[in-house]
Amino acid sequence: MEFHQELDARGLRCPLPILRCKKALSDVAAGEILKVTATDPGSVKDFQAFCKQTGHEMLAMAENADAPEKEFIFHIKKRAA
Template sequence: MEFQTELDARGLKCPLPILRCKKALAEVDAGNVLKVVTTDPGSVKDFQAFCKQTGHEILDMAENADAPQKEFIFHIRKRTA
């Protein structure tokens, strides 16, 4: 999937992946896509709730089980309004 910015949140535990995502989204233009990679299993529910509350859109969620520690990959489009 195409994205403009990538955030590596591997090794961080809640709430740090969400806080870093929020900061990264503040720095990208509306409509752009942020790729976030995290290893925190709780981030799946956290990012769903975060996007529902803020109006950003999760375009894709995937798991990379082949990594040394399971990774969760999100593509989030910044809200336009």
């Protein structure tokens, strides 16, 4: 999937992936897509709740079990202003 900006949140634990995502989204235009890669298993529920609460759209969520530490990949579309 295409994206406009990428955030590497691997190795970070809650709440840092969400806080870094929020900051990264402030740097992209409305309608653009942010790709986030995280290793915290709690990030799955955290990002779902974050998108629901903020109005951003979760376009895709995937797991990469082949990485040394399981990775969770999210594509989030920034909501319109």
